[in-house]
Amino acid sequence: MSAILQVDKLSSGYGELPVLDDLSLEVGHGEIVSVVGANGAGKTTLLLSICGHLKVRLGSLKFDGQDITKLPAHEATEHGLVMVPEGGRLFPFMTVLENLELGAYHPKARGRMNESLEEVMGLFPILADRREQLAGRLSGGERQMCAIARAMMSMPKLLMLDEPSLGLAPIIVDKVFEMVTSLVKTKGLSVLLVEQNVGNALRVCERGYIIEHGGILKTGRGKDLLNDPVVQRSYMGL
Numbered sequence: 001m002s003a004i005l006q007v008d009k010l011s012s013g014y015g016e017l018p019v020l021d022d023l024s025l026e027v028g029h030g031e032i033v034s035v036v037g038a039n040g041a042g043k044t045t046l047l048l049s050i051c052g053h054l055k056v057r058l059g060s061l062k063f064d065g066q067d068i069t070k071l072p073a074h075e076a077t078e079h080g081l082v083m084v085p086e087g088g089r090l091f092p093f094m095t096v097l098e099n100l101e102l103g104a105y106h107p108k109a110r111g112r113m114n115e116s117l118e119e120v121m122g123l124f125p126i127l128a129d130r131r132e133q134l135a136g137r138l139s140g141g142e143r144q145m146c147a148i149a150r151a152m153m154s155m156p157k158l159l160m161l162d163e164p165s166l167g168l169a170p171i172i173v174d175k176v177f178e179m180v181t182s183l184v185k186t187k188g189l190s191v192l193l194v195e196q197n198v199g200n201a202l203r204v205c206e207r208g209y210i211i212e213h214g215g216i217l218k219t220g221r222g223k224d225l226l227n228d229p230v231v232q233r234s235y236m237g238l
C-alpha cells in the first residue's frame with residue numbers, strides 16, 4: 001500500500017520547548033492509523049505539526065506525493081489534509097448549517113458546497129434534523145459528528161481526528177468510530193486517529209503507533225498491539 005502521509009524524523013515543539021523528537025510514521029491510502037499515548041505524550045502536537053500550525057524543526061512531511069514540510073495551515077486544507085480538533089471546536093452561536101458551510105471555505109470546496117451538504121446530511125441524518133439549531137446546543141456526540149461533517153465539507157483526502165471519543169458515553173463512542181470506518185470504506189478516505197482511549201483506537205485501526213515522550217515506542221497491527229502485554233499493562237490497565 002502506498003502512503004498518503006509520510007512523517008520522516010520529525011522534531012517540533014513550542015518556542016524553545018522541544019516536544020516531538022525524531023518521530024516517523026506513515027498512513028497508507030484508505031488506511032485508518034491510530035496514534036495512542038498518555039496525556040502530554042505529544043499526540044496533539046503531532047497533528048498540529050502535520051497540518052502546518054506548528055513549525056517543523058527537523059525532518060520532513062510528505063503528503064499525497066508532495067513535500068508539505070513548510071506548507072502553511074490554510075493551504076494544507078486545500079491539499080486535502082484536514083484536522084478535527086479536540087472537542088470539535090464548532091462555533092456555538094452559529095447554526096449547524098452555518099458551521100457546515102464554513103467547512104467549505106476554500107474555492108474548490110465552495111464550488112461543490114450544495115452537493116457536499118446533501119452528502120453529509122445523508123451520512124449524518126441527525127444533522128439534517130438539527131440544521132437550524134445552534135451548534136452550542138448539540139449533545140457531545142452530535143457535536144463530534146457535526147465537527148467530522150464540517151471537515152468532510154472541505155473534501156479531505158486525510159482526516160486527522162484529535163480524541164474524538166473524549167467525554168462521550170461508550171455507546172456514542174462506538175457510533176462515532178463506526179461512522180469513521182464507514183467514511184473510509186465509502187469515500188476512500190484515509191484517517192489518522194489520535195486517542196487516549198487505547199482499546200477503542202487500536203480496535204478500529206489497521207495499524208497503530210504508541211507514542212511516549214514525543215517519540216514512537218512501538219508500532220504494529222492494531223490487533224497485535226491490543227494483545228501486547230506491555231501495551232495492556234501500561235495503557236489499558238490490564
Ligand SMILES: Nc1ncnc2c1ncn2[C@@H]1O[C@H](COP(=O)(O)OP(=O)(O)OP(=O)(O)O)[C@@H](O)[C@H]1O
Pocket residue numbers: 014017019037038039040041042043044045046196
Ligand atoms: N501551546 C503550548 N505551549 C507550550 N507547551 C505546550 C503547548 N501545548 C502543549 N504543550 C506541551 O507539549 C507536550 C505535549 O502536549 P500535547 O498536547 O501534544 O499532548 P497530548 O498527547 O495531546 O496530550 P493529551 O492526551 O492530554 O491531549 C506537553 O508537555 C505539553 O505541556
Ligand SMILES: [Mg+2]
Pocket residue numbers: 043044045086162
Ligand atoms: Mg491532545
